[in-house]
Every structure is written in structure tokens, then in C-alpha cells.
Amino acid sequence: MVELSREKQYKGHAFDVSKVYFRLPNGKERTYDLVEHVDSVTILPVDADGNIFFVSQYRIGAGDELLELPAGVLDPGETPFVCANREIREEIGMAAGKLQELGSFFLAAGYTDEFMTVYLATELYEAPLDPDEDEDLQLQVLPKNEVYRRVFAGEIKDGKTLATLLLALPYLKIDQAIKE
Numbered sequence: 001m002v003e004l005s006r007e008k009q010y011k012g013h014a015f016d017v018s019k020v021y022f023r024l025p026n027g028k029e030r031t032y033d034l035v036e037h038v039d040s041v042t043i044l045p046v047d048a049d050g051n052i053f054f055v056s057q058y059r060i061g062a063g064d065e066l067l068e069l070p071a072g073v074l075d076p077g078e079t080p081f082v083c084a085n086r087e088i089r090e091e092i093g094m095a096a097g098k099l100q101e102l103g104s105f106f107l108a109a110g111y112t113d114e115f116m117t118v119y120l121a122t123e124l125y126e127a128p129l130d131p132d133e134d135e136d137l138q139l140q141v142l143p144k145n146e147v148y149r150r151v152f153a154g155e156i157k158d159g160k161t162l163a164t165l166l167l168a169l170p171y172l173k174i175d176q177a178i179k180e
Helices: 080-092 146-154 159-171
Strands: 002-011 015-023 027-037 040-045 052-058 064-067 071-073 094-106 116-127 139-143
Touching: 040 052, 040 080, 040 094, 040 159, 052 080, 052 146, 064 116, 064 159, 071 080, 080 094, 080 116, 094 159, 116 159, 139 146, 146 159
Parallel strands: 040 116
Antiparallel strands: 002 015, 015 027, 040 071, 052 064, 052 139, 094 116
């Protein structure tokens, strides 16, 4: 595919929307709507006892509160690693002595360019930063086996959280009975 042109249709606080014109390999032209979104991170904070730190917040797209891992968008010029360190301090008041990249992925490549990098955060210690003014987060700490029980029971609905927990399976010792 060859991009022919791009027109900004909407400029918002969290994202922009553009109409993108392409020529397909068969010569036909097609128009796509693209949500242009800053890249982001999700962090899986696990303490020495195997507890996982979550935040619960209202999400307009779900029309409900969702249980999620801490996450956020990169500031201009910020790397995913620096962003992950900042976000866990803002959202759960903890910093990581060790921050290990687990992987990365597009959130919904059919309509957005948002690319997410995910991290496992261990050796946690208190180091709070002021939270973002537009967030109302409730902290929840759950044992990892309870977290995966909820995953396999379909009780966790946030996609980035599910993807991160899947990528973390090789690094966490989960009771086999929970998976069955």
C-alpha cells in the first residue's frame, strides 16, 4: 500500500483523528480513519510476596470501572522505560528496583497507531509522585494466584492488562490448578 495523503479531521487532548488515503497493490484507492495516539506503557508491579498492584478507574468506553495494571502515555521525548518508572510512581506510589521489558504490541492496529511496551516491575519500594489531575484511581493489591484465577474466569476485562499478564506468565510462578 502507498499512502497518498493524510488530512487531520480532529485534534483532541488524548488523540487526533486523520483521514488517510491509500493506493492498494491492486491500484484501487481507499480511505481509512486513523486514531493517532501517543505510544504508551503498561507496568506489572509485583512485590516480594507475589502480590500484584492494580488501579481501578472509570472508563468511558466500558461505561464502568475497570481493574487495570498501571499504565500511561509517553511524554514528549520520553522513552518507554522512563515513562514506566514515572507511571508506577504516579499511579501506585511505588518505584521498581528492577524493571524488565516483557514485550510490546499495537493496541488495535485496525484503527490506531498506538504502540505499547510492557514491563515487569519488581523490588518495589515507596517513592510516590503526584498523580495526574485528571485521574481518580483506587489502588488494589491482589495475590498473583487470585489475579490469574480472575483472568481465567473472565473477570478482568481490560485488554492491555490481559496482554501484559499473558506476557508475564513465564516470569511468575502460578499454581497449575488455577489454569485448569
